[in-house]
Amino acid sequence: SECREWALLELQGVLEIQPSAQHLPLNAFSIGSLSRSQQEKYYFTIGYHELEGKKVSLKKPMLVLQKVLRADPIDVESSPVVLSTQYPTQVQKTSELKAIGIIRHKILFKTRPKALISK
Amino acid sequence: MGNASILELNVDSSLEVYYGETFGSEDLKLLEVDEPILQEILDRGASGEELDTKSETGGKRTASAMAAATGHLELVEVAPNFEKLKSLLSERLYGEDTDSMDVEESTSGLYTWDDLLEKLQLSEKELQEGLKSLAAVQVGGFWRLVDKKYMHCVFELILLNAMQHDWSLQGLKEKEVVSALMADGYSAQIVIHCLATYGQRVSLAFEAGIASNGSYDLDSHVWELNERHVCLHYANQLLSSASRWRVDDFVDAWQQNLPSGVQASLDMLKGKILIEKLGSDSWLYPFSVANLPSNPAERFAALFRERPRWEWEDLEPYISDLRAPGKSVDALLLKYTRRTQPTAETPPIFTAR
Numbered sequence: 001s002e003c004r005e006w007a008l009l010e011l012q013g014v015l016e017i018q019p020s021a022q023h024l025p026l027n028a029f030s031i032g033s034l035s036r037s038q039q040e041k042y043y044f045t046i047g048y049h050e051l052e053g054k055k056v057s058l059k060k061p062m063l064v065l066q067k068v069l070r071a072d073p074i075d076v077e078s079s080p081v082v083l084s085t086q087y088p089t090q091v092q093k094t095s096e097l098k099a100i101g102i103i104r105h106k107i108l109f110k111t112r113p114k115a116l117i118s119k
Numbered sequence: 120m121g122n123a124s125i126l127e128l129n130v131d132s133s134l135e136v137y138y139g140e141t142f143g144s145e146d147l148k149l150l151e152v153d154e155p156i157l158q159e160i161l162d163r164g165a166s167g168e169e170l171d172t173k174s175e176t177g178g179k180r181t182a183s184a185m186a187a188a189t190g191h192l193e194l195v196e197v198a199p200n201f202e203k204l205k206s207l208l209s210e211r212l213y214g215e216d217t218d219s220m221d222v223e224e225s226t227s228g229l230y231t232w233d234d235l236l237e238k239l240q241l242s243e244k245e246l247q248e249g250l251k252s253l254a255a256v257q258v259g260g261f262w263r264l265v266d267k268k269y270m271h272c273v274f275e276l277i278l279l280n281a282m283q284h285d286w287s288l289q290g291l292k293e294k295e296v297v298s299a300l301m302a303d304g305y306s307a308q309i310v311i312h313c314l315a316t317y318g319q320r321v322s323l324a325f326e327a328g329i330a331s332n333g334s335y336d337l338d339s340h341v342w343e344l345n346e347r348h349v350c351l352h353y354a355n356q357l358l359s360s361a362s363r364w365r366v367d368d369f370v371d372a373w374q375q376n377l378p379s380g381v382q383a384s385l386d387m388l389k390g391k392i393l394i395e396k397l398g399s400d401s402w403l404y405p406f407s408v409a410n411l412p413s414n415p416a417e418r419f420a421a422l423f424r425e426r427p428r429w430e431w432e433d434l435e436p437y438i439s440d441l442r443a444p445g446k447s448v449d450a451l452l453l454k455y456t457r458r459t460q461p462t463a464e465t466p467p468i469f470t471a472r
Binding site: 060063066107 | 125126129133134140143145146148149
């Protein structure tokens with residue numbers, strides 16, 4: 001199947017872009033630097049904050065689904081598509097959810113960020 | 120975060136994390152699934168707003184519904200619902216006016232197998248089961264429900280012919296039955312559907328022990344009518360002729376109408392009639408589980424409206440068909456009824472919760 005495994009980083013907070021950089025496209029700069037020290041111990045450095053996290057397995061795997069609009073009815077036998085819904089619209093349009101990834105683990109950052117003092 | 124390198128990040132190394140190029144423009148949702156269902160989805164695909172899995176999982180039917188929380192969905196099992204199938208097929212019942220092989224004027228309200236799969240959130244196996252349970256028949260490529268009165272007519276005619284020609288109900292020759300009814304204008308497909316609904320095929324002509332005046336036609340299908348269906352047919356006739364019957368009168372009339380050799384018993388009417396004592400007489404009246412809601416909460420409400428108190432023996436046929444995911448009959452009783460048992464010798468009584 002086309003479903004590759006995705007990584008999931010769980011941050012308990014909100015990522016904000018500095019006012020000075022808001023005019024730039026989102027992927028013009030990195031969010032932060034992710035590093036791995038021991039087996040399951042990870043550090044995520046965002047700006048001058050460092051978050052410590054660990055890799056855990058999800059109790060239940062998660063599918064990453066992407067909503068896709070199709071114009072024709074689906075031939076269920078041959079289609080690689082996972083889910084479809086039929087909306088009662090004038091045109092026979094169907095909206096489908098396509099599975100594009102599986103997530104089995106996450107790197108969970110739930111501790112208070114540590115402020116890094118530059119040397 | 121569709122990048123495998125995060126997963127492959129080695130000890131004592133680091134990488135920069137960026138927003139993806141299409142971030143923000145995609146409509147993504149996360150769906151939590153059980154591992155076995157995940158495997159099915161990946162192997163075989165599924166369809167439906169409720170996610171269907173195309174086969175049975177662990178012996179249970181799974182048609183599942185998604186409940187949306189903010190961006191995070193959870194897969195929950197629900198029991199399949201044939202109400203929608205029934206209502207679609209009821210749009211145009213096959214009856215007196217359509218009993219001909221002529222092409223019908225329009226195909227609106229008529230559904231093929233593919234139409235039904237697309238319109239309903241049922242897997243193929245479930246659709247098959249649903250069609251069978253509704254006694255649907257495929258005529259001209261469309262799945263049809265036959266008007267009940269019409270089916271009873273055809274059945275009645277088969278029984279009359281059997282009595283007239285002295286045919287054994289355990290060994291009806293398809294050819295003979297079909298030609299007799301076709302002479303009266305009924306289509307062969309419907310006659311055979313009737314035989315299949317009220318009976319079953321017997322394997323070989325001579326096994327049915329039919330006396331014939333020569334060779335057996337081994338190509339001829341032979342049918343055995345189900346005794347219970349024959350009895351129910353006549354019972355239904357009596358029940359629709361009067362709103363209530365004194366039990367003894369009913370049993371007499373019933374047995375009298377039945378073909379010889381067929382034995383009727385009130386047990387056959389469980390789930391179709393209720394009996395109540397009025398003074399020294401017992402009276403029965405029609406109360407069919409088929410007319411009750413299939414949703415457990417509504418079913419129990421309807422039952423307790425009819426009778427505030429039920430004994431288990433009377434209640435059982437009216438709840439045995441209830442399906443709720445992961446809920447046994449005991450669990451349903453616990454949820455919707457209050458059980459009392461005055462003494463150890465008297466049977467338990469169920470009342471509304």
